[in-house]
Amino acid sequence: MTYRWLDGATVVRLLNDLTCAESGDFGSVPVHESPILRNYKPVIGKALALSGTVSGHPRVADGREVITSQLFYLDEERGLARTMNRWYRLCSGVRNQGH
Known part of the structure; x- marks a missing residue:
């Protein structure tokens, strides 16, 4: 698992x-x-990320298991995570069993 800065615009967003x-x-x-990330859990490689089943992602087919880009923000109460590339809505995760 390798993480890299994609471009300046990604960092600004x-x-x-x-x-x-x-x-x-x-x-x-x-x-x-x-996109929605179901059954998410933290994973550690060269950086902290999330893994789970995605739906509504612009480049990944619904139902596919993914590992996100590097995790920068996690709010399980709101059910939100922000990775390097995008926001995710979290469902049925580590602490969000009610979503």
Whole structure:
């Protein structure tokens, strides 16, 4: 598992999203359009990431097991995670059994 910075725009989006999340301003980030990651769990390689079954991902078929890009933000109470590349809505994860 190798993680790399994709481009400057990806990093800028990540930093903007983390700033919004820190302030609790989720209205300005498109979390409602984010892929769903079911049965997620943390995985450790060269960086912390999540694994799970994805649906609604723009490049990965529904029902496929994935390992996300590097994890930067995890809020299990809100059911949200932000990786290097995108937001994920979390369902049936480690602590979110009710989703």
